[in-house]
Amino acid sequence: MLSKKQARAFFLGGTLVTFLIFIGLTVYSLSKSQDQAHSENITEQVVRGKMLWESNNCMGCHTILGEGAYYAPELTKVVERRGEGYVKSVLMSPVPWAPHGRKMVAYGFSEDEAKDLIAFFKWIGNIDLNGFDRVVSPLAKEK
Amino acid sequence: MKYKSQKVAYWFFALSMLLLVLQLTYGFIMGFARIGMDGLHEFIPFNTARAVHTNLLVVWLLSGFMGAAYYIIPEESQNELVSVKLAYTQLITLAIVGVAAIVGYHLNYWEGRKFLEIPRPLDFLVVVNVLTFLGLILLTLFKGKRKTTTALVLSMGLLFAALLYLPGMITFDSQVYDSFFRWWVVHLWVEGVWELIMGGILSFLLIKLTGVDREVIEKWLYVIVGLTFLSGILGTGHHYYYIGVNKIWLIVGGIFSSLEPLAFLGMALFAVNMYRKGEKKHPNTLALYWTLGSAIMSFVGAGLLGFAHTIPQTNIYTHGTLVTAMHGHLAFWGAYAMIVLAIISYSLPNLTGRKLFNSTSGRLAFWLSNIGILGMTVAFGVAGVVQVYLERKMKMDFMEVQNEIQIHFVVLIICATLFTIGILYYVADFIKHGTPTDEALETRNN
Ligand code: HEM
Ligand code: HEM
Ligand SMILES: [Fe+2]
Numbered sequence: 001m002l003s004k005k006q007a008r009a010f011f012l013g014g015t016l017v018t019f020l021i022f023i024g025l026t027v028y029s030l031s032k033s034q035d036q037a038h039s040e041n042i043t044e045q046v047v048r049g050k051m052l053w054e055s056n057n058c059m060g061c062h063t064i065l066g067e068g069a070y071y072a073p074e075l076t077k078v079v080e081r082r083g084e085g086y087v088k089s090v091l092m093s094p095v096p097w098a099p100h101g102r103k104m105v106a107y108g109f110s111e112d113e114a115k116d117l118i119a120f121f122k123w124i125g126n127i128d129l130n131g132f133d134r135v136v137s138p139l140a141k142e143k
Numbered sequence: 144m145k146y147k148s149q150k151v152a153y154w155f156f157a158l159s160m161l162l163l164v165l166q167l168t169y170g171f172i173m174g175f176a177r178i179g180m181d182g183l184h185e186f187i188p189f190n191t192a193r194a195v196h197t198n199l200l201v202v203w204l205l206s207g208f209m210g211a212a213y214y215i216i217p218e219e220s221q222n223e224l225v226s227v228k229l230a231y232t233q234l235i236t237l238a239i240v241g242v243a244a245i246v247g248y249h250l251n252y253w254e255g256r257k258f259l260e261i262p263r264p265l266d267f268l269v270v271v272n273v274l275t276f277l278g279l280i281l282l283t284l285f286k287g288k289r290k291t292t293t294a295l296v297l298s299m300g301l302l303f304a305a306l307l308y309l310p311g312m313i314t315f316d317s318q319v320y321d322s323f324f325r326w327w328v329v330h331l332w333v334e335g336v337w338e339l340i341m342g343g344i345l346s347f348l349l350i351k352l353t354g355v356d357r358e359v360i361e362k363w364l365y366v367i368v369g370l371t372f373l374s375g376i377l378g379t380g381h382h383y384y385y386i387g388v389n390k391i392w393l394i395v396g397g398i399f400s401s402l403e404p405l406a407f408l409g410m411a412l413f414a415v416n417m418y419r420k421g422e423k424k425h426p427n428t429l430a431l432y433w434t435l436g437s438a439i440m441s442f443v444g445a446g447l448l449g450f451a452h453t454i455p456q457t458n459i460y461t462h463g464t465l466v467t468a469m470h471g472h473l474a475f476w477g478a479y480a481m482i483v484l485a486i487i488s489y490s491l492p493n494l495t496g497r498k499l500f501n502s503t504s505g506r507l508a509f510w511l512s513n514i515g516i517l518g519m520t521v522a523f524g525v526a527g528v529v530q531v532y533l534e535r536k537m538k539m540d541f542m543e544v545q546n547e548i549q550i551h552f553v554v555l556i557i558c559a560t561l562f563t564i565g566i567l568y569y570v571a572d573f574i575k576h577g578t579p580t581d582e583a584l585e586t587r588n589n
Binding site for chain 1: 173176177179181184188189190191193194251253254255256257260292316317318319320322323358361362363365366368369370372373376377379380383384385386387388389390391392393395399459460462463464465467468530535538541542543545546
């Protein structure tokens with residue numbers, strides 16, 4: 001029968017080994033050669049867009065890359081799906097946007113802010129998502 | 144209770160009760176918004192309600208874990224807490240940081256990162272607070288007469304939980320990196336170190352309630368937390384499938400996260416077997432209900448419902464849908480909410496000297512809340528599956544699908560009402576116990 005000492009060795013050993021593999025895989029998958037996100041295209045405008053995305057907690061209603069809340073549409077391919085003009089009018093609308101009854105917060109962003117967010121969405125839209133992009137947007141091309 | 148300083152625990156539990164009730168209030172705000180009744184939109188839009196709902200959940204659970212530690216560590220290490228005054232200071236600052244964050248969420252002051260919405264300046268206060276807590280617990284443990292496995296596993300869980308908060312505080316320009324390290328906090332908490340906390344509390348409760356030999360219980364505790372890390376660390380990969388990182392995670396995450404339910408199966412078998420084996424019949428049957436209930440419901444919510452969407456081929460369709468919300472509710476409830484309610488049910492009569500543990504209201508609390516949340520899980524689940532089918536298979540528009548599934552949120556609200564009545568019974572029982580008193584001190588014979 002298993003002794004307490006063996007049980008502890010199993011705990012410590014298993015933890016150490018899987019932890020080291022995890023760190024190794026993290027380093028590997030975040031290395032430059034494995035980049036799937038076109039990180040070189042992250043311009044200052046994209047970063048400003050990301051900051052707006054965060055400081056307004058858009059993720060509290062929407063998902064992006066499949067993460068966030070389930071109250072409002074997934075935005076990963078939104079520019080491709082709707083076009084820039086549509087997205088801009090949603091962002092700049094002074095009254096709550098609610099084409100189907102469910103309300104979005106009326107942020108009333110300025111033109112520049114809307115452009116920053118669109119740049120952010122465009123960068124997101126070009127990430128290689130291992131096939132998920134095809135599921136979330138009917139327009140996404142088969143690869 | 145056996146040590147005067149254990150009384151501190153009571154006030155952490157009281158804070159938990161208060162925040163739990165608030166959490167549910169914001170749950171209803173979201174539930175009603177989803178059936179078109181969003182009259183509060185101007186003041187509490189959905190994203191505010193959601194951030195408050197999930198953050199209050201995390202804070203009341205943490206407060207419950209801290210209370211559990213303040214109760215368990217003195218008793219296990221046979222030593223009074225090193226400083227009661229500091230413990231109360233820590234409680235008050237925890238409450239202040241919590242309230243400040245919640246108020247901020249109503250004023251558009253937050254970081255839009257799911258579960259980690261607390262703004263950076265407050266993050267630092269959280270760190271100071273948790274360091275104080277850990278200092279008190281670890282000093283008490285190491286100055287104590289004995290260091291049991293139960294106490295060590297519990298403290299290790301708390302320490303690692305604090306360390307893992309830090310990756311969530313790094314700033315990145317890339318959304319992909321942001322998401323990658325957000326999971327070091329969120330996933331490695333609930334499918335890693337929090338399971339150590341749960342295991343520690345569970346083991347303490349089983350020792351007290353069943354009378355089975357400590358050596359036997361603690362041996363199995365090691366096996367369970369061993370399984371947790373063995374599967375859970377690399378299991379993080381199940382969040383990396385579709386966020387824009389290497390495909391290798393589809394294999395690694397798929398295999399290891401599929402093994403994660405084993406740890407929860409272990410908890411359930413462990414608890415039920417120790418109960419069967421035990422000769423002692425502890426009079427606090429209510430605490431036993433919650434303890435066994437937690438072990439079993441965590442297996443259902445985290446183990447079975449987690450497994451249901453963890454394979455990459457399934458997750459590609461369910462990722463970021465209401466299926467996730469279904470699993471999130473039952474997993475948090477079974478594993479962490481119920482274990483906190485179990486330790487409260489066990490310790491409250493000991494702290495206050497009022498042995499109200501065979502009350503009808505106590506049993507109603509248990510059954511109503513559990514039946515209610517199972518109903519909520521089904522409502523979220525049906526809504527989620529229909530959403531996946533219509534939106535991701537049939538390619539229907541998001542909002543059209545949402546209107547199709549609205550009816551399931553009526554069901555959700557009905558079940559949530561049942562659930563909330565159960566919780567209110569629990570809170571009423573908590574209040575009926577009154578406050579802790581030195582008269583409840585037992586003679587030590589351990
Ligand atoms: C008590 C333990 C657990 C809790 C509290 C829990 C809770 C949660 C929560 C809240 C989320 C949503 C997170 C977010 O999107 O930010 C989530 C996602 C997920 N969980 Fe768990 N979970 C637990 C255990 C498990 C286990 C054991 C498995 C697998 C066997 C699992 C599989 C998943 C998967 C695959 C997702 C991602 C869903 C998606 O792609 O949208 N979980 N969990
Ligand atoms: C009165 C009862 C409750 C109601 C009506 C309720 C309702 C909701 C709603 C509508 C959401 C948002 C889903 C979305 O994004 O569209 C949510 C999220 C969440 N709730 Fe609750 N809830 C209740 C109780 C609870 C309890 C007791 C727990 C934990 C034990 C809990 C944990 C969560 C979690 C973890 C999330 C985030 C899920 C995710 O992102 O996947 N809720 N809740
Ligand atoms: Fe996970």
